[in-house]
Amino acid sequence: MLVVRKTVQMAVRKHLSRSFSASRNHLQERKGLVLGVFEKEAEEGGLHLTEAAARFDQSLSGKLSDLLKIAAPGLKKGKSRIFYGIHQDFPCVAVVGLGKDNEGVCGAENWDTKKENIRHAVSVGCKILQELEVNHVEVDDCGDAKSAAEGAVLGLFCYDQLKSKKKTRVTTQLHGSADVDDWKKGVVYAEGQNLARFLMEAPANHITPTAFANTIEEKVAPHADRVTVNKRPKAWIEEQQMGAFLSVTRGSEEPPVFLELYYNGCPDKKQLPLMLVGKGITFDSGGISLKPSQSMDAMRADMGGAATVCASIVTAAALKLPVNIIGLAPLCENMPSGKATKPGDVVTAKNGKTIQVDNTDAEGRLVLADALCYGLTFNPRAIVNVATLTGAMDVALGSAATGVFTNSDWLWEQLHKASVVTGDRVWRMPLFQHYSKQVTDCQLADLNNVGKYSRSGGACTAAAFLKEFVTAPHWAHLDIAGVMSNKDEVPYLSKGMSGRPTRTLVEFAAGLAHSG
Ligand code: BES
Ligand code: ZN
Ligand code: ZN
Secondary structure, eight states: HHHHHHHHHHHHHHHHHHHHHHHHHHHHHHEEEEEEEEOTTTTTTTEEEEEHHHHHHHHHTTHHHHHHHHHTTOOTTOEEEEEESSSSSSSSEEEEEEETTOEETTTTTEHHHHHHHHHHHHHHHHHHHTTOOOOOOOOOEEEOEEEEEHHHHHTTTTOOOSSSOOOOOOEEEEEEEEEEHHHHHHHHHHHHHHHHHHHHSSSTTTTTTHHHHHHHHHHHHGGGGTEHHHHEEEHHHHHHTTTHHHHHHHOOSSSSEEEEEEEEEEESSSOOEEEEEEOEEEEEEETTSSOOOTGGGGGTTTTTHHHHHHHHHHHHHHTTOOOOEEEEEEEEEEESSSSSSTTTOOOOOOOOOEEEEEEEEEEETHHHHHHHHHHHHHHOOOEEEEOOOOOOHHHTTSSSSEEEESSOOOHHHHHHHHHHHOOOOEEEOOOOOOHHHHOOOOOSSSSSSSSSTTTTTTTHHHHHHHHHTTSSSEEEEEOTTTTTTEEESSSTTTTTEEOOHHHHHHHHHHHHHHHH
């Protein structure tokens, strides 16, 4: 025991002396390594190294396993230990706990526990190394290179663009594995989610409707051969007679944009497109039905639907998925002013239906109503809208899963299957007539923008409202209000806006691409 402790002390001393004698340049290139270990079954006790960790251990004549016996005899899932100076190429080595090695798809949890454990563990290792100012990290594939890459790239994200003091920028690389294609895929999926996180986290005076559209235009520029962008101005929105969308933007000084993305990934030009529609309220003050000021700042992320939809199309293009996708994002602010829509006003949507706007804070369904009517004119194979639509969705499911309201069992299965793979879960919600009656019973117009029993079943009455604008057989509404932000529930996402469910949308599109 004493001997091994001495080895550790020597290792630490050796590392320190090397660091102090190193040139500044060398310090700037500090390399780290993340290795995984599984827990053995209870009766066996101890740890079992991944293939990459075992090879690393062999190269050190068993030193890593010796150190682990002292420092982490039973390293638990998501826990870590750092070893300094044990390898000349890697001054810092993070060993992370992957849980049991026989995990897989879990019916009760609706996700793949093995993949989730890898994302968690790798993110923990990378974050610790980032804290230690390591700027290049090599990562064990831990048995699933795609999940390992997702854990690394999601774990290292932070929004510090506007701070003077920034976290260490860390580059990542696969260590000791041939699964480079899967690793690269995982990096692209995670970067997609990080793009959505960036747009959602950014303040509303930075990400205005115009800035949002410009950012997406920049992101698709490398894929210009397959992606077309249209940034439609207010005059176009007026020509389209999108009276519901226009009623929301009325109170704002910031010009609205109707953003269209066309991704042509399928060689068969006749293949019907998948249509994705995202709510793009770059700030939701509530309008004249003003929100309470506490936590109003979070409403800068009320464009989370547009952010996840656009980020998933950027990702589909980067992956060159063989599928056609159209993305629509009605972008505007919801603000109070002398020009703003007033409770009780009646507006006319693109399809001619009249809407009594009893609560100007229920604005998401108004912008989506017009975007859905427009989307249907493309005769899509499926139409999926994504929106931070109701606080009631957060009350119902919290951040465990996105609520899916759909008229199609086929579409539900596709979305659910994708979410089991990504771990960014979905849960089916009802579209009963029961709720439709509560929005169609309206004093002045065809529809009321709030249910007549106001708070009860708020996520369901909002979905029922959208249903009144949809004639397609395969439509799904994803209410992402509950998953919009993360405290510590998803361990591989740090605190802040989550970018969920970007990876599920990408996986869903990939599934459609492969099913033809
Ligand atoms: N953007 C909000 C919903 C929301 C709340 C998203 C919290 C994320 C976190 C939406 O526009 C809204 O205000 N909805 C109202 C509807 C109500 C007035 C019928 C709500 O949920 O309170
Ligand atoms: Zn609102
Ligand atoms: Zn809103």
